[in-house]
Amino acid sequence: xxxxxxxxxxxxxxxxxxxxxxxxxxxxxxxxAMGWFRQAPGKDREFVAFITWIDGSTRYADxxxxxFAISRDNAKNMVYLQMNSLKPEDTAVYYCAATKRVAATTLxxxxxxxxxxxxxxxxx
Numbered sequence: 001x002x003x004x005x006x007x008x009x010x011x012x013x014x015x016x017x018x019x020x021x022x023x024x025x026x027x028x029x030x031x032x033a034m035g036w037f038r039q040a041p042g043k044d045r046e047f048v049a050f051i052t053w054i055d056g057s058t059r060y061a062d063x064x065x066x067x068f069a070i071s072r073d074n075a076k077n078m079v080y081l082q083m084n085s086l087k088p089e090d091t092a093v094y095y096c097a098a099t100k101r102v103a104a105t106t107l108x109x110x111x112x113x114x115x116x117x118x119x120x121x122x123x124x
Contacts, residue, residue, distance in 0.1 A: 002026040002113040004096045009118030012086055016122070020081040022096030022115060030074040033104035035111060036081045038092035038120075045095070047106040049081065054102060061106075064090075086122045093117040 008020040020036070035050040049060045049070040058070050069082040079096060097111035105111070 002029065002032060002098045004098060004113055004115035006094065006096045006115045006118040009094060009120045011121045011123065014086060014088055014122055014124050016086050017082070017084045018086065018120060020083065020094055020096075020118060020120075022079040022081075024077045024079065024096075024098065026077070029077045029098075031100070032098040032113075033101060034070075034072055034079045035097045035099065035104065035106075036070060036079075037095045037097060037108055037111075038090075039095070039117075040092040043092075045108050047108070048094070050104040050106065051079070052102075052104045057104075059104065059106065083120070086120075088122045088124045091120060091122050093119050 003025040005023045033052045036048040037045050039045040051058045051070045067085045072079045095117045096115040098113040099111045
C-alpha cells in the first residue's frame with residue numbers, strides 16, 4: 001500500500017516556475033514507477049511525466065518536454081516535478097501516481113495509487 005500527498009501548487013505568472021512535491025508512504029516506494037498527471041476543467045486526465053524505479057529513466061508529454069523535469073529521491077520517499085516556463089495552458093490539478101509495473105506507463109488506468117492533487121494556475 002502506498003499513500004501519496006502532493007504539495008507545491010499555486011498561482012504563478014506565465015513564464016514562471018513551480019516545483020511540485022509528492023511525499024510517499026510505504027517501505028517499498030523505491031520499487032514503484034512514479035508518474036505525474038494533470039487534469040484541466042472539462043478535460044480528461046492527461047499524462048505529464050514518469051520516472052522508472054529500475055533505472056530512473058524518464059519520459060515526458062510533448063507539451064511539457066524541455067520545460068518540466070521529474071526526479072525522485074528514494075531515500076526520502078519523494079518525487080518532484082520542476083516546472084519552468086509555465087504557460088496558461090499548464091493550468092490544471094496535478095496528480096502524483098504510483099504503479100507497480102516494471103515498465104512505466106503513460107496510461108492513467110495502469111497506475112495503482114493516486115494522490116489528492118494540487119492546483120496549479122498560470123496567469124497570462
